[in-house]
Amino acid sequence: MFSKVYSGTVLGIDSRRITVEADISDGLPVFDLVGYLGSEVREARERVRISLKNSGYRLPAKRITINLSPADMRKEGTAFDLPIAISVLAALGLLLEESLKDTLFIGELSLNGEVKKVNGVLPIVYMAYEQGFKRCIVPSCNVREGAVVKGIEVYGVDSLTQVAEFLSGNLHLAPCCLQAEDLKPSREDTQIDFSDIVGQELAKRAIEIAACGMHNILLIGPPGSGKTMLARRIPSILPELSFEESLEISKIYSVSGLLDNNQSLILNRPFRSPHHTITTTALTGGGRFPMPGEISLAHMGVLFLDEFPEFNRKTIEILRQPLEENEITITRLNGTFRYPANLMLCTAMNPCNCGYYPDRNKCHCSLSQVRNYLGKISRPLLDRIDISIEVPQSDYKDLNKKGGRETSAAIRERVMKGRLAQTERYKKDRIHFNSQLTTRMLQEYCALGKKEEKLMEEAYARLNLSARTYHRVLKVARTIADLDGSESIQEKHLSEAICYRSMDKKYWD
Structure with missing residues (x-):
């Protein structure tokens, strides 16, 4: 029999969907994993097999093949243990295909069937939400992390048996819901002032x-x-x-x-x-x-x-x-x-x-x-x-x-x-701070008057500024003007900004 479940992997700080396919057919009894796998994923074969045995599931003496696609992307980490185990149970007919619909699985398995914590749950759950999944099943240790993403149900589980019972409809689990105060920024260590x-x-x-x-x-x-x-x-x-x-x-x-x-x-x-x-x-x-x-x-x-x-x-x-x-x-x-x-x-x-x-x-x-x-x-x-x-x-x-x-x-x-x-x-410029101003933006937002131009010309020569430091002086002057509530950069703002480059001259020259 054939089954298919979904999981995810992290690339940088973003995530990609991984399809876990299982096929059980006649042949020499073997448990194969394919799909450009790292060493941790290849070792999942033994973790999943023993975890299924210790959770009360008996694997038949058949050829079991697991494919993780896309096959041209290297898979690393231990988060594929749970989806591999679920795909095997579905291929054995112990889980209905309908129960796996719109569901993404993440989790590492211990040999006794316990679902253990993994890294990268938040970006994976966010990817699942963007791709239209309705629920994610993650380790209990990671459930609050995943529940931050709104618009998708996130369930925390402790064991493989618990997941199987939930998918079979024999166990009720409530999705994790965070309260508003859990998402409210707070000031830490108020003693530092x-x-x-x-x-x-x-x-x-x-x-x-x-x-x-x-x-x-x-x-x-x-x-x-x-x-x-x-x-x-x-x-x-x-x-x-x-x-x-x-x-x-x-x-x-x-x-x-x-x-x-x-x-x-x-x-x-x-x-x-x-x-x-x-x-x-x-x-x-x-x-x-x-x-x-x-x-x-x-x-x-x-x-x-x-x-x-x-x-x-x-x-x-x-x-x-x-x-x-x-x-x-x-x-x-x-x-x-x-x-x-x-x-x-x-x-x-x-x-x-x-x-x-x-x-x-x-x-x-x-x-x-x-x-x-x-x-x-x-x-x-x-x-x-x-x-x-x-x-x-x-x-x-x-x-x-x-x-x-x-x-x-x-x-x-x-x-x-x-x-x-x-x-x-x-x-309208897709930036947030003066420090992010480009050369083109400087001409628009940091235009100088005649007095300011003359002052900047003198400072450029006296302090031996480079083109980069010249631009940075203008950015700092723009910030000083913002703190002063001024629409334009005035001579006093520019003078103060230039003073913050005088240390270069004092110590390095």
């Missing part, structure tokens, strides 16, 4: 501008000046995630296996802070079975690279392409995988090995040592950072100052106001 930071008003202002326009920022200063404290509080001034943003981020975390059992969505903007010993693959993604890296895990949030010069130079140079294109492309023998990387990069560093340059009372590094240290950051990479700000040591008076510090909530209100202006301006 900008009011904790004393002084550093210029750095706070620069971070506010960066958060408003999603600009990349470099914090440079001596040890203990508060660079890391400032960076860790950036998420507290970013707007809450919309449902669409939350769904997009959750797909990445689902594929990576980073969603907890009771977690349905990522509700807060990511803040990723990898150690400087991180490998290139861990940062960008990839591996034998391609997975998202830290760059993609920070999508719609913040990627914080502390001790920036200590990172392997080849590793951080990989940042160039995703910072320009807002996605990272990984090419492997089995295909090309694209992961989103629309993030705000925040980096922090000391100005020299000891950390105190240019304070010659504390710094004893030679100029060549300072140049060698700063030279670990290449000029092309530095050009992709919109804002460079110095974070000096706080004064004693600031440390003992009480009250009057601005909270994250107050800063966030201004950031949201600036972002609203950007959303309205760019609604």
Whole structure:
């Protein structure tokens, strides 16, 4: 007999439908799997066979052939165990074909018939919804993750026997339904607030501008000046995630296996802070079975690279392409995988090995040592950072100052106001932030008056700007104007934006 059921697999953060066909016929007793399979899928033969036996189903001494199509796409992972077992039961006549209609199955089987958790359920369920499936049967551990997708019923199951009884009509299961509060963004760790930071008003202002326009920022200063404290509080001034943003981020975390059992969505903007010993693959993604890296895990949030010069130079140079294109492309023998990387990069560093340059009372590094240290950051990479700000040591008076510090909530209100202006301006251009402006858009949205043109011309020559940094100054000036509620870029906005490139001149030249 012949049967057909449906499953899915993940490519990048998207999903493709997989058809699982089973045929049972006379011949030598054998259990064959075909269809360009990875090692985990080939091993499913033994898992499924023993799982069926321990669940009370006896396989006949016949030739059993399972085909996973399309046959030209490599199948990886363990999520095909459950659909293979169901296709065998249907081919044996133990399940009616009608019960499998418009149903997609995902799940790994243990030898005792238990259905175990798998990665990538959210994008697979979303694909099933788009292709018109009416229900998905997934492991109980993944059911809240899949139930995020509206318009399709998602059932959580614990065992192969439970699935078979449900499909036969002998067991009632209710689809998982999430409450509205389960999908509502929330603020995590309310103890982290900008009011904790004393002084550093210029750095706070620069971070506010960066958060408003999603600009990349470099914090440079001596040890203990508060660079890391400032960076860790950036998420507290970013707007809450919309449902669409939350769904997009959750797909990445689902594929990576980073969603907890009771977690349905990522509700807060990511803040990723990898150690400087991180490998290139861990940062960008990839591996034998391609997975998202830290760059993609920070999508719609913040990627914080502390001790920036200590990172392997080849590793951080990989940042160039995703910072320009807002996605990272990984090419492997089995295909090309694209992961989103629309993030705000925040980096922090000391100005020299000891950390105190240019304070010659504390710094004893030679100029060549300072140049060698700063030279670990290449000029092309530095050009992709919109804002460079110095974070000096706080004064004693600031440390003992009480009250009057601005909270994250107050800063966030201004950031949201600036972002609203950007959303309205760019609604026909399919971008959301000033940092995403193309060269053509700059001519339209960042036009300068005569005074501003003259100021920009002087700064271009004096600071030895490149064409890329020139464009980035204009983008930052546009964000400052938005925070000021101004329709056009004025001289004061441009002057402030130029100041955020002066660190390049002070330290690198």
